[in-house]
Amino acid sequence: MVPARALAAVLVLAAAAAVGPTPAAAAPPDSRTVYEVRDVGGPGAPSSQAYGISSSGLVTGYSSDAEGVNRAFVWDSRTGTTTLFPDGEFLSTVGMDVNDRGQVVGYGELPPGGDLPFGGSRTFVWDLRTGTTTLLGTLGGDSAYGEAINDRGQVTGMAYTVDRDYHAFVWDPVTGVMQDLGAPGDADWWSSGSGINDRGQVAGTASTWNGQQSRAFLWDPRTGVTTDLGTLPGMTEATAWDINARGDVVGSAWGADGGSAFLWSARAGTMTALPGGCDPLALNDRGDVAGIAVAAGVLTACVRNAATGVVTLLPHLTAGAESVAWDISRSGHVAGWSGAGPTAVVWTPARRRS
Numbered sequence: 001m002v003p004a005r006a007l008a009a010v011l012v013l014a015a016a017a018a019v020g021p022t023p024a025a026a027a028p029p030d031s032r033t034v035y036e037v038r039d040v041g042g043p044g045a046p047s048s049q050a051y052g053i054s055s056s057g058l059v060t061g062y063s064s065d066a067e068g069v070n071r072a073f074v075w076d077s078r079t080g081t082t083t084l085f086p087d088g089e090f091l092s093t094v095g096m097d098v099n100d101r102g103q104v105v106g107y108g109e110l111p112p113g114g115d116l117p118f119g120g121s122r123t124f125v126w127d128l129r130t131g132t133t134t135l136l137g138t139l140g141g142d143s144a145y146g147e148a149i150n151d152r153g154q155v156t157g158m159a160y161t162v163d164r165d166y167h168a169f170v171w172d173p174v175t176g177v178m179q180d181l182g183a184p185g186d187a188d189w190w191s192s193g194s195g196i197n198d199r200g201q202v203a204g205t206a207s208t209w210n211g212q213q214s215r216a217f218l219w220d221p222r223t224g225v226t227t228d229l230g231t232l233p234g235m236t237e238a239t240a241w242d243i244n245a246r247g248d249v250v251g252s253a254w255g256a257d258g259g260s261a262f263l264w265s266a267r268a269g270t271m272t273a274l275p276g277g278c279d280p281l282a283l284n285d286r287g288d289v290a291g292i293a294v295a296a297g298v299l300t301a302c303v304r305n306a307a308t309g310v311v312t313l314l315p316h317l318t319a320g321a322e323s324v325a326w327d328i329s330r331s332g333h334v335a336g337w338s339g340a341g342p343t344a345v346v347w348t349p350a351r352r353r354s
Helices: 004-017
Strands: 033-039 048-053 058-064 070-076 081-084 092-098 103-110 120-127 133-135 140-149 155-161 166-172 177-182 189-196 202-208 214-220 225-228 237-243 249-255 258-265 270-274 279-283 289-295 298-304 311-313 323-328 334-338 343-352
Touching: 058 334, 058 343, 070 103, 070 343, 103 155, 120 155, 155 177, 166 202, 177 189, 202 249, 214 249, 249 270, 249 279, 258 279, 258 289, 279 323, 289 311, 298 334
Parallel strands: 048 092, 048 323, 048 343, 070 092, 092 140, 120 140, 140 189, 166 189, 189 237, 214 237, 237 279, 298 323
Antiparallel strands: 033 343, 048 058, 048 334, 058 070, 058 092, 070 081, 092 103, 103 120, 103 140, 120 133, 140 155, 155 166, 155 189, 166 177, 189 202, 202 214, 202 237, 214 225, 237 249, 249 258, 258 270, 279 289, 289 298, 289 323, 298 311, 323 334, 334 343
16 A cells, blocks of 8 residues: 555655656755664564654554555554554554654555545544544545544545545544545646644645646635645746744745755745755744655655754665655654665754764
């Protein structure tokens, strides 16, 4: 089962690759910051990835077994222990994000049968405090993929409609309702919510299935309005990956002459390029970015410091192997994967040199 966020990345970055190198070569690492890398994928797992990290030190993702079956997990930095998603009706599961209340959003693959002659996927919220799991339903189709959760328990992602179009959604635990955020254009377009802050604002992407057109958007629950964030000067397309508490959004923009990372400022209402070559996949409340860079021809996890603008290349678990940073907490801890497996890892800012 391919995580929806990873599928979206393939579609969008493949389109960007056709017009120029994305991401760009990284700037020299910030020698003042040292990161330690730790395997959190679980003992004996042949493959694992981490997608979300909370400020309370919880990490979620998936870990596969010897048969290649994926199972969502949570790793607790305070105890160093791993908890696997409970066995049940799903064939496989993936944890995509976790909040400070210990609630995990993810999705699981269901087998064919009953109302699902070809199978399907369902978004779940797994509450570590109570051990309960809530299934969120769909927008009328057979599948839904939860991508992000805020500290209020609200969820965004994408789900099939009755017309078998993928649309971004917001689910609210108070009402139990999954709201369709729609998609521009016709059936050639899909949309997905990729980040949600505690105000319920959603950042995401609407794109054609062939990847030739992409729009970054911001949806605001106070007005119900979806805003097209535009793109950078000289570029034509954009995709949004994450949003922080201020409502700032990070993503990637590209056109015929290449691409660039961007930051859209909620205060200014404008999009500016982020130099340094760290293509963003996550944004924390300090404005730090985590994502991917290309260093010596190798895909490498990176962090861009908001205060200094300096990019740090994160250490690989295995020398020469690729790595990706998928999320960054308020304290600057980073979750992602590294190595040929790959292997779920956490990067910890250990100390600062003078």
